[in-house]
Amino acid sequence: MKLFIHRKDLRTDDLTAFDYLREQEEESVHVLIYDPFLLRQGREKEHSGVNFRRHAARLGEQYRESKQKLHVAYGKPAEVVDFILNQFKGDITEIVVHRDMTPYAMERDRGIRKVSEAHDVTFTQLTDHxxxxxxxxxxxxxxxxxxxxxxxxxxxxxxxxxxxxxxxSAATVADVKVSDCQIEWPEQMQIPQELLEGSVSDNEExxxxxxxxxxxxxxxxxxxxxxxxxxxxxxxxxxxxxxxxxxxxxxxxxxxxxxxxxxxxxxxxxxxxxxxxxxESHYFTYEKVYDLSALHEAHFERWCKAETGIPIIDAAMTELNETGHMPNRLRILTAMFLTKNLQCPFTLGEAYFRRKLSDYDNIQNRGNWLWCASLGENAAPYFRVNNPVTQSEKYDPQGDYIRRWLPVLKDLHSKDIHQPRKDAIVDLKASRQAAIDVYKQILASRKK
Ligand SMILES: Cc1cc2nc3c(=O)[nH]c(=O)nc-3n(C[C@H](O)[C@H](O)[C@H](O)COP(=O)(O)OP(=O)(O)OC[C@H]3O[C@@H](n4cnc5c(N)ncnc54)[C@H](O)[C@@H]3O)c2cc1C
Structure with missing residues (x-):
């Protein structure tokens, strides 16, 4: 028998692992683990955590609709796997997962591999992402x-x-021999009630x-x-x-x-x-490759709270805070504004997006933040500092987006609505030049 563990693959159609399991023609036990590392410290209530919990609920429904059994457990993945392998007393011969490339995921999978080796069970990682x-x-x-x-x-x-x-692939979970065996989870591996609350799957198809x-x-x-x-x-x-x-x-x-x-x-x-x-060996450690000590977090909180006084930035941050969404162009503008005009380390903005974005993805988020901050191999030139006011005028001339998310400004004329407020926390022109000077030094500080 096989053990298949769902992770960033919360669906029941076209999974590499389902094709693999079908070819093996053996029964498989299917499990989804709620990992406290990813779903605690408040993240469960943030948009990214809610997104995961909703899709996890939907996955359960999809299994039920296909009349298949999905087990759901809570705990450190290696400990949950150890528990399952003990329960099945040698019946499980292979663990199958989809490969994940973040530092945490790789450490987690080293832990699972160790457990599988201790039980003399094969650990197979397939590529699906x-x-x-x-x-x-x-x-x-x-x-x-x-x-x-x-x-x-x-x-x-x-x-x-x-x-x-x-x-x-046309295969779905209905084509896989999913085992309908029961697992009696110990109390500490049952999903805490608060992680199930608000997990109604109202996702669109x-x-x-x-x-x-x-x-x-x-x-x-x-x-x-x-x-x-x-x-x-x-x-x-x-x-x-x-x-x-x-x-x-x-x-x-x-x-x-x-x-x-x-x-x-x-x-x-x-x-x-x-x-x-x-x-890229530095992909997750660029903050140590450059000297970022000239940067500071003085304005970070105002940026988070949508209180910068630059209407398009505040409108975009309001949408993010309220809904977990922000259009791509505005992610670029808010990220450049934070890292360049406000001279704030990109890691702070990256961490804020981690909590707030519904679509948060460690690798995509980091790659995009590095690009906006002009760091790393594939980055915007350091002297590129988009002007949020002219970009706002260009991409939404009537200012309707600002009116929608900052209703206090809704009566302003479209000529005025894009302009910095009197209490704006920076002067765009002066801060642009200062950013160019600072980032020139930062890029020169790169360690080999
Ligand atoms: C600072 C910053 C942080 C970001 N953080 C994330 C993140 O955590 N998770 C995330 O999925 N995207 C991130 N993006 C990329 C992009 O903004 C979103 O993928 C896009 O807004 C999603 O909208 P959509 O699904 O309508 O995409 P569409 O425009 O319809 O594009 C289709 C798909 O292509 C992919 N895609 C589009 N743009 C990008 C991009 N720039 N980089 C990588 N993939 C892309 C996405 O999977 C998207 O669903 C970030 C961009 C910036 C500038």
């Missing part, structure tokens, strides 16, 4: 050094995906969102994606982050229609950050 096959891509490019810059990576990625498509986007809005994506008030992108990222929708199905749907290049380019961005996280 990425569109491309990492080893296949490396062989295809023939490069000894990984790509550092997105543009070059993107060119080769498109060629690779055309030659080696990774089509979705992601395939419906995908179809509607592909049919109605995909063609305008390239031209209008930055118009955060007038245009709606796919809104799939909070599903992608927990694996509630298959990335292969997204790519496949896009690939069938014309004018999908720009959207597919975003999926490539996602693969690029996953690729860099695997191959």
């Amino acid at each position: 990425l569109l491309m096959d990492l080893n296949g891509f490396t062989n295809f490019t023939g490069k000894s050094e990984p790509y550092k810059v997105f543009a070059a990576f993107h060119r080769r990625w498109v060629e690779f995906m055309n030659e080696h498509p990774n089509p979705p 992601p395939h419906l969102l995908l179809d509607q986007f592909v049919v109605n809005r995909m063609a305008e994506y390239g031209e209008h994606r930055d118009e955060y008030e007038a245009y709606e992108p796919s809104h799939l990222s909070s599903y992608v982050a927990v694996g509630a929708v298959s990335i292969r199905k997204m790519y496949d749907a896009a690939n069938r229609v014309a004018e999908a290049e720009e959207w597919i380019r975003q999926l490539c961005f996602r693969d690029f950050y996953l690729y860099r996280a695997v191959y």
Whole structure:
């Protein structure tokens, strides 16, 4: 018998592991573990934690609808696995999971591997998150050094995906021999009631969102994606982050229609950050590679509380705080404003987004924050400091987004609504020049 553990793959269709289990033709016990490291210290109540809990509830419903058994446990994953292997007394011969590349996930999986070895059980990690096959891509490019810059990576990625498509599988949980055995969890491994509260799965069906986007809005994506008030992108990222929708199905749907290049380019961005996280030794430690001591956190709290006095920044932070969403263009503006105009270390903004974003994903979040802060291999030039006022005028000329999220300003004329308030915490022009000077020094401080 096998043990399959769900993690960032909260769905029952098109999972690499389901294809694998089907080929093995053996029964498998399926478990979802609520990990206190990821779901405690208040995170369970933040948008990212709520997103996970909702999709976890939906996963349970999907298993029930397929008349299959999903076990749900609470605790440190290695301890839960140890408990299960003891319960099954040698009947489980292999543990199957999807590979995850964050530092915490790798440490967690080292723990699970240790337990599996102690029980003489095989530990198999399959790849499900990425569109491309990492080893296949490396062989295809023939490069000894990984790509550092997105543009070059993107060119080769498109060629690779055309030659080696990774089509979705038609298999669902109904095609897998899921064991219906019972597990009597000890009290400490039962899900605490407060983690189940507010977990009602009112999520929209992601395939419906995908179809509607592909049919109605995909063609305008390239031209209008930055118009955060007038245009709606796919809104799939909070599903992608927990694996509630298959990335292969997204790519496949896009690939069938014309004018999908720009959207597919975003999926490539996602693969690029996953690729860099695997191959870039400093990906998670850039704060130690540069000397960031010239930066400070004086204005950080005002930024979090949407009290900077720059209307578009405060509107975007209000949306984030209230809903867990923020359009991509505004993530760029708020991140650049924090790191450059306010000279705040990117790690603080990154950590704030970790709690607040519904679609929080460690690797994607870090890659994007590094880009905005001009740090790392693939980053915006240090002298690029977007002006939030002119960007606001450009992408939402009437200021409707500001009116929606900052109703106190709703009666202002569209000429005035974008302008800094009298009590703005920085002067945009002066802080831009200061940021350029400071970041020039920071980049020069890079350790080899
Ligand atoms: C500072 C900052 C932090 C970010 N943090 C996250 C995060 O924690 N989690 C996250 O999923 N995205 C993050 N992004 C990327 C991006 O903003 C979101 O993926 C996008 O806004 C999601 O909206 P959508 O699903 O409508 O995407 P669409 O525009 O419809 O794009 C389709 C899919 O492509 C992927 N994608 C799009 N843009 C990017 C990008 N820049 N980088 C990587 N993948 C992308 C997402 O999976 C998205 O669902 C961040 C961007 C910035 C600038």
